[in-house]
Amino acid sequence: MSPLRAIFRRELASYFATPVAYVFIVIFLILAGVFTFYLGGFYERGQADLLPFFNFHPWLYLFLVPAVSMRMWSEERKSGTIELLLTLPVTTWQAVLGKFLAAWAFLGIALALTFPIWLTVNYLGDPDNGVILAGYLGSVLMAGAFLAIGACLSATTRNQVIAFILTVVVCFVMLLAGFPLVLEFIGALFPQGAVDAIASLSFLTHFTAIAKGVLDLRDVLFFLLVIACWLIACALVIELKKAD
Numbered sequence: 001m002s003p004l005r006a007i008f009r010r011e012l013a014s015y016f017a018t019p020v021a022y023v024f025i026v027i028f029l030i031l032a033g034v035f036t037f038y039l040g041g042f043y044e045r046g047q048a049d050l051l052p053f054f055n056f057h058p059w060l061y062l063f064l065v066p067a068v069s070m071r072m073w074s075e076e077r078k079s080g081t082i083e084l085l086l087t088l089p090v091t092t093w094q095a096v097l098g099k100f101l102a103a104w105a106f107l108g109i110a111l112a113l114t115f116p117i118w119l120t121v122n123y124l125g126d127p128d129n130g131v132i133l134a135g136y137l138g139s140v141l142m143a144g145a146f147l148a149i150g151a152c153l154s155a156t157t158r159n160q161v162i163a164f165i166l167t168v169v170v171c172f173v174m175l176l177a178g179f180p181l182v183l184e185f186i187g188a189l190f191p192q193g194a195v196d197a198i199a200s201l202s203f204l205t206h207f208t209a210i211a212k213g214v215l216d217l218r219d220v221l222f223f224l225l226v227i228a229c230w231l232i233a234c235a236l237v238i239e240l241k242k243a244d
Helices: 003-015 019-039 051-055 057-069 071-079 081-087 092-112 115-124 129-154 160-176 180-189 192-199 203-211 217-243
Strands: none
Touching: 003 092, 019 051, 019 057, 019 092, 019 115, 051 057, 051 129, 051 203, 057 071, 057 092, 057 129, 057 160, 057 203, 071 092, 071 129, 071 160, 092 129, 092 217, 115 129, 129 160, 129 203, 129 217, 160 203, 180 192, 203 217
């Protein structure tokens, strides 16, 4: 078995070794349902789509994903097991990627368990399932971007609470950059080019486009590049900590 696969299996199994994973999934599913059917006005809209469901995902992930990522490296550093992990015949990059993919798979499982909502909208109407599938893809990519940021910031500290707060702040800034009120404010002070540049860095802007069924390769590449950049930064941080 390759080191990457071994780390992936070990980390994914560790999520379900304690009740925390099940509590997280239950909370995620309850909040997704509340936001969709009550706050999102799913029935009142009279449209067969899942926009009310996907519209709240950025704000769900803003707090739930940092709760998952905060322990990825902070716990290893606090308990001292990071030294043991890095003395094994695995590279830093394999360790980083294995942990990230396991956490991403865990979030993917939680998201996949929302399929009854998809079944509900198909039972009530005739939705465009291609658009819904694109929304799920965008949600998975955005969750991965949040998680990569959280993994990097988790590697910078031994304190999980600090890792959680830092991740929430950074992810909030990345979301806020595409918020209409922010863009309007910036547009009143700066030329349109500056507004477009800031909007292009926003998770909200790229995710909203995908959730509407506009599957532009640039939006997909944006999230993949964000994931890659933050994971590279995470590996560099760990190498620096190891050198200390």
